[in-house]
Amino acid sequence: ACSMNWQINREYHLGCVFQKTRLKSVCLQYPLCWLLSSHCFCLLKNEMGLIIFFLCAYVPKTEAGRCKWEEVLKDLDRIKTSKDIDVSLYTANADEDEECQELVMRCFFLETEVIFQECRIKNCSKTQDVRNIWQNGNKKLNTNKLTSTKSEKCKECEEYEEKNFTEFVQNFEKVIQRDCKH
Numbered sequence: 580a581c582s583m584n585w586q587i588n589r590e591y592h593l594g595c596v597f598q599k600t601r602l603k604s605v606c607l608q609y610p611l612c613w614l615l616s617s618h619c620f621c622l623l624k625n626e627m628g629l630i631i632f633f634l635c636a637y638v639p640k641t642e643a644g645r646c647k648w649e650e651v652l653k654d655l656d657r658i659k660t661s662k663d664i665d666v667s668l669y670t671a672n673a674d675e676d677e678e679c680q681e682l683v684m685r686c687f688f689l690e691t692e693v694i695f696q697e698c699r700i701k702n703c704s705k706t707q708d709v710r711n712i713w714q715n716g717n718k719k720l721n722t723n724k725l726t727s728t729k730s731e732k733c734k735e736c737e738e739y740e741e742k743n744f745t746e747f748v749q750n751f752e753k754v755i756q757r758d759c760k761h
Contacts, residue, residue: 646759647719652752654712658705659748666697670742671734673753679733680758681720686736687751688716694744 646652658664668690671683691713698706742750 646755648715648755648759650715651712651719652755654708654715655748655752655755657708658712659745659752661703661705661744663701663703664694664698664705664709664744666694666744667741668693668744668747669736669739670747670750671736671739671754673750673757675754676732680754682733683754684716684758685720686739687747687754688713688720689736690747691716691751 669686670690671686675683691709695706695709695713697703698709703709
């Protein structure tokens with residue numbers, strides 16, 4: 580069927596478009612053969628063309644599979660060694676109940692705002708990185724509405740234990756990594 584010339588394929592295709600009685604799969608079979616044997620797919624006949632094809636097919640999939648918190652993780656990595664951030668923060672546990680995950684994330688970002696305000700006052704070296712975390716978090720969380728309902732199990736942010744900055748960042752990273760795995 581694929582050896583038919585373009586003119587026959589074109590006529591058959593046009594015939595399929597106007598004849599409603601034919602099955603769609605039959606109508607698509609000949610134009611598909613023509614398309615696959617056309618110059619558009621000549622790259623698939625050699626090794627380099629196949630490599631390019633698979634790379635093009637793979638790259639969008641990996642982009643879609645990226646964690647939405649990737650930028651936040653990068654900024655957390657930048658600030659975690661900061662010596663000029665010295666605050667105690669309400670710190671949720673990394674192993675909080677799954678149904679509380681969104682509320683836990685919200686608490687971490689609220690506490691990031693505290694860090695940001697503290698850095699502005701003290702003129703910390705990592706102020707911009709902290710600001711980025713806070714802004715990226717608010718964009719991703721859509722602070723105007725919660726999608727999950729608050730469970731009896733979930734704590735308010737102020738109910739968590741206050742911990743130092745280093746422990747806060749460590750738990751924050753764990754919570755984000757856990758969220759990225761889901």
